């Protein structure tokens with residue numbers, strides 16, 4: 001990704017609010033404890049109207065708990081949640097302007113597609129022509145027209161998931177909460193559904209809050225992502241910013257692959273930092289936003305695709321090729337620096353070249369501007 005597309009490290013973007021946009025869901029200082037255990041820790045987030053917003057983080061980090069608090073299945077131990085401008089503490093789930101799609105489809109096996117989609121509307125007293133029209137519209141929206149009479153057992157996994165979606169969209173919630181809705185699908189169908197969901201969200205304009213532990217899925221679909229670890233927000237940003245300017249080591253490791261050098265800051269000049277690793281490797285870094293001082297321990301990160309074979313660049317090191325993994329569009333090289341550090345790089349398979357072989361000693365190079373000092 002080109003650097004010019006990247007916003008500078010969003011100091012306000014994280015906690016500050018974009019006053020031009022309406023907030024659909026506001027979490028303010030939300031903490032959830034189960035006994036002594038803190039599942040969600042002082043979460044403050046604004047999710048804007050019409051946004052595709054993802055909560056991304058490893059298993060157990062508190063994603064589902066956060067979603068359940070927005071939906072009203074749990075109440076925060078501390079802090080408050082507002083939906084569409086109104087505080088929702090004490091408001092039962094069915095009276096909140098949100099709907100949830102869970103990981104397991106949770107559609108009724110004994111009801112056909114029409115009756116599954118109509119279920120909530122009937123309970124809300126909608127009937128006759130209006131019921132017919134709204135269910136038909138919802139089925140059309142998820143491309144299941146003609147399937148209305150089918151039972152779930154006669155549908156594929158992706159089709160069943162779309163029934164669940166239609167059922168959640170049919171009463172036009174302000175906010176749709178989706179908890180790993182594609183987890184049960186195979187890779188190909190999951191990829192199709194990702195694009196489908198993204199387009200659908202764009203068409204209907206409803207705010208989507210999407211939970212996933214799959215970083216690629218989050219990057220593909222989201223306008224913005226909150227990366228969460230152990231109940232705490234690590235960074236909130238759009239996908240390119242998260243990838244190019246991760247705030248800390250956790251985000252850098254969780255989003256894509258990265259090479260991290262740990263060492264001592266040797267010098268700091270205007271916008272430029274030199275780091276010296278314990279093995280003596282010198283790493284030149286363009287400093288953006290993070291303040292470091294000479295003598296301080298710090299980490300520098302560089303993405304595998306920013307490193308190339310050759311000896312021209314701000315950073316040049318001699319490496320030995322340890323492993324080569326052919327990945328189709330690119331090849332992954334796992335190399336070792338003279339000090340023993342491992343360095344991973346990707347090369348596009350776009351040209352016929354004299355590619356190095358395992359055991360060969362080759363120079364690699366990368367530029368300071370593609371290298372980042374990480375906090376924490």
Ligand SMILES: Nc1ncnc2c1ncn2[C@@H]1O[C@H](COP(=O)(O)OP(=O)(O)OP(=O)(O)O)[C@@H](O)[C@H]1O
Nearest residue numbers: 034037039057058059060061062063064065066213
């Ligand atoms: N009712 C509960 N009682 C006690 N602990 C709970 C309860 N619900 C969740 N937890 C704990 O809170 C933490 C966060 O759980 P949560 O379900 O929100 O994680 P998650 O991020 O959705 O994970 P996954 O990706 O595995 O679904 C976990 O450690 C979990 O064990």
Ligand SMILES: [Mg+2]
Nearest residue numbers: 063064065179
């Ligand atoms: Mg979960």
